[in-house]
Amino acid sequence: MTMVEDLGRLSKRSGPQSSSLQDGSRIAVVGAGPAGSLFSYFLLNMAEAVSLDIGVDLFEPRHFCHRGPAGCNHCGGIVSESLVQRLATEGIMLPDGVVQRGIESYTLHMDVGDVEIETPLAEKRIAAIYRGNGPRNSEPLDTHSFDGYLLELAQEKGANLVPRLVTGVRREDNRMRVTCADQYCNDYDLAVIATGVNSRLVESLEDESREFRRPGRTKTFICEFLLGRDVIRDTFGPSMHVFFLDIPRLKFAALIPKGDYVTLCLLGKDIDDELMQQFFSSPEVMNCFPKGTVPSHVCHCYPRINIDAANPAYSDRLVMIGDSGTTRLFKDGIGASYRTAKAAARTVVFHGTGAEDFEKYYAPTCRAISKDNQVGKVVFGFGSLIQKSRFARRGVLRMTANEQKNANGSRRMSEVLWDLFSGSASYTDVFLRTLHPAYIGSLLWNLVAGNSPSASSRNGHGRGQECDRVEH
Amino acid sequence: MARLGKQYSDGDVIFREGDTGTCMFVIQKGEVEVFVESDGHELILRKIGANDFFGEMALFEHETRTASARAVGPTHVLTIDKKNFLAGVHEDPSLAFRIVKTMSHRIRNLTDRLAKYEEDI
Numbered sequence: 001m002t003m004v005e006d007l008g009r010l011s012k013r014s015g016p017q018s019s020s021l022q023d024g025s026r027i028a029v030v031g032a033g034p035a036g037s038l039f040s041y042f043l044l045n046m047a048e049a050v051s052l053d054i055g056v057d058l059f060e061p062r063h064f065c066h067r068g069p070a071g072c073n074h075c076g077g078i079v080s081e082s083l084v085q086r087l088a089t090e091g092i093m094l095p096d097g098v099v100q101r102g103i104e105s106y107t108l109h110m111d112v113g114d115v116e117i118e119t120p121l122a123e124k125r126i127a128a129i130y131r132g133n134g135p136r137n138s139e140p141l142d143t144h145s146f147d148g149y150l151l152e153l154a155q156e157k158g159a160n161l162v163p164r165l166v167t168g169v170r171r172e173d174n175r176m177r178v179t180c181a182d183q184y185c186n187d188y189d190l191a192v193i194a195t196g197v198n199s200r201l202v203e204s205l206e207d208e209s210r211e212f213r214r215p216g217r218t219k220t221f222i223c224e225f226l227l228g229r230d231v232i233r234d235t236f237g238p239s240m241h242v243f244f245l246d247i248p249r250l251k252f253a254a255l256i257p258k259g260d261y262v263t264l265c266l267l268g269k270d271i272d273d274e275l276m277q278q279f280f281s282s283p284e285v286m287n288c289f290p291k292g293t294v295p296s297h298v299c300h301c302y303p304r305i306n307i308d309a310a311n312p313a314y315s316d317r318l319v320m321i322g323d324s325g326t327t328r329l330f331k332d333g334i335g336a337s338y339r340t341a342k343a344a345a346r347t348v349v350f351h352g353t354g355a356e357d358f359e360k361y362y363a364p365t366c367r368a369i370s371k372d373n374q375v376g377k378v379v380f381g382f383g384s385l386i387q388k389s390r391f392a393r394r395g396v397l398r399m400t401a402n403e404q405k406n407a408n409g410s411r412r413m414s415e416v417l418w419d420l421f422s423g424s425a426s427y428t429d430v431f432l433r434t435l436h437p438a439y440i441g442s443l444l445w446n447l448v449a450g451n452s453p454s455a456s457s458r459n460g461h462g463r464g465q466e467c468d469r470v471e472h
Numbered sequence: 473m474a475r476l477g478k479q480y481s482d483g484d485v486i487f488r489e490g491d492t493g494t495c496m497f498v499i500q501k502g503e504v505e506v507f508v509e510s511d512g513h514e515l516i517l518r519k520i521g522a523n524d525f526f527g528e529m530a531l532f533e534h535e536t537r538t539a540s541a542r543a544v545g546p547t548h549v550l551t552i553d554k555k556n557f558l559a560g561v562h563e564d565p566s567l568a569f570r571i572v573k574t575m576s577h578r579i580r581n582l583t584d585r586l587a588k589y590e591e592d593i
């Protein structure tokens with residue numbers, strides 16, 4: 001029976017079986033992005049704790065030591081505040097060579113002005129990293145790839161790296177057969193799919209079946225600008241620059257400073273040339289760059305992003321983790337990879353590799369993420385309303401700027417924006433905070449005050465001369 | 473290349489005995505001394521280095537800090553919020569495993585020291 005037939009069988013709920021790992025069990029992990037490497041790391045760690053002797057083959061054709069697309073897993077490269085803390089609690093510290101820059105603040109750019117939101121603790125807890133070894137043609141520096149570092153951790157725990165492209169995963173006599181492009185073939189007690197959403201493998205699995213639905217995806221855009229360390233320090237500083245612009249289909253846009261480069265990330269629905277043109281020609285974006293000119297980029301890609309979970313994401317002896325399963329909507333995808341990878345590792349070590357084990361112990365983590373994404377859609381809906389209304393933008397700007405000026409006062413809007421941009425809190429948590437009467441009261445007051453005739457006359461000189469603008 | 477956390481210079485106090493704590497700390501680089509003061513004397517409880525954590529009792533109790541901590545040489549320290557930690561443990565109890573293991577080592581250490589102290593007197 002093929003894997004896809006099996007996935008279909010699961011969705012019809014026809015008696016999945018339970019099975020557990022034994023000494024000598026072999027596990028295939030397909031893909032060594034954050035999900036695959038962290039899964040292997042935690043699996044081997046937990047197996048060691050319960051004296052279980054298992055073997056892990058980690059399939060990954062990419063070399064993370066390469067610069068440019070060949071070594072890169074294409075993302076903005078922000079490791080969220082919550083993930084940095086959780087990894088540190090696990091004993092995983094990001095080495096200096098991996099962290100290109102510690103982010104200290106977010107600068108929100110809108111047509112009505114800019115405001116810098118500083119980290120609540122005056123501490124660098126957000127890391128800007130490269131997934132590979134830096135942009136195309138970059139100088140070889142003492143940088144280190146984030147994905148490469150996680151892969152090393154997995155290898156140190158005992159995972160065996162198999163540098164091959166997997167082309168097929170199918171069920172053979174109650175084991176999972178993994179085949180590769182070069183005809184390599186082996187059988188395993190468990191197959192873990194961690195290929196992300198930019199792989200042909202998940203696509204081909206769906207094409208074969210009407211039961212299995214691969215994750216929903218949309219096209220995004222990333223590029224790198226070479227500006228040099230000094231220019232970046234003087235223009236961008238240790239701040240991530242986020243844009244709230246009235247551009248249809250654009251959900252999130254950010255400029256992320258790293259070493260000698262600045263990474264631009266555009267997320268939304270099917271990012272295309274027209275949207276990019278609108279973005280690059282907006283004064284808010286141009287004014288971020290030296291002399292108000294957007295330079296040409298040195299490296300770019302159009303990776304896809306997961307916007308809807310795979311269904312189902314597990315079956316007997318098979319589980320999908322990270323982006324190939326479930327992830328957070330537009331935020332903290334690496335954090336979601338950590339969560340799903342660890343939940344899957346816990347399930348197979350302490351419970352079993354059957355569909356019912358995954359249903360009972362793995363699915364709750366996926367469901368929690370998906371449920372939070374539903375709230376996230378509402379939050380992004382509100383964001384779009386603000387994006388469309390200058391009236392609302394003035395209120396948001398005024399409230400945030402006043403909070404930033406008043407060091408000891410409450411910072412309700414700043415905290416909501418901080419957690420939304422950094423992905424540090426769940427969408428549900430952020431949403432509930434916006435329902436607090438004090439938040440609503442303050443926002444209403446700032447909407448009135450920010451749009452009053454006196455504020456308008458003070459604000460009426462165009463961008464950069466807002467009374468509420470915080471210089472940086 | 474960059475380092476995460478907050479930077480402290482040699483001798484900087486990170487927190488003091490009696491402070492109310494809502495977070496623990498993980499050392500990114502450098503060393504930290506945990507100490508108590510009594511009758512004007514300082515007793516160093518332990519000296520810890522990179523990847524070690526301290527101040528973890530604040531995550532589990534509402535009490536004030538029972539000891540002080542200060543940097544030994546240039547040190548980078550990352551703060552772990554109580555809320556983030558407890559949310560993580562709620563979803564994944566094994567997140568607390570490393571802390572429980574270290575706390576168990578520390579209790580064992582203190583018990584040994586206490587036994588030795590009782591023998592000496």
Ligand SMILES: Cc1cc2nc3c(=O)[nH]c(=O)nc-3n(C[C@H](O)[C@H](O)[C@H](O)COP(=O)(O)OP(=O)(O)OC[C@H]3O[C@@H](n4cnc5c(N)ncnc54)[C@H](O)[C@@H]3O)c2cc1C
Nearest residue numbers: 031033034035075076077078166195196199322323333334
């Ligand atoms: C534009 C953009 C910006 C983003 N910015 C951020 C951000 O700033 N912070 C954040 O946390 N998240 C961000 N994300 C999300 C993040 O990139 C993903 O959530 C994360 O990479 C998922 O990790 P993964 O391990 O599941 O998959 P991936 O990172 O995609 O890794 C999959 C791995 O599998 C390998 N592979 C694929 N097919 C095969 C095969 N057939 N055989 C063997 N190996 C295979 C690939 O080579 C790759 O190494 C962003 C995403 C996009 C698109």
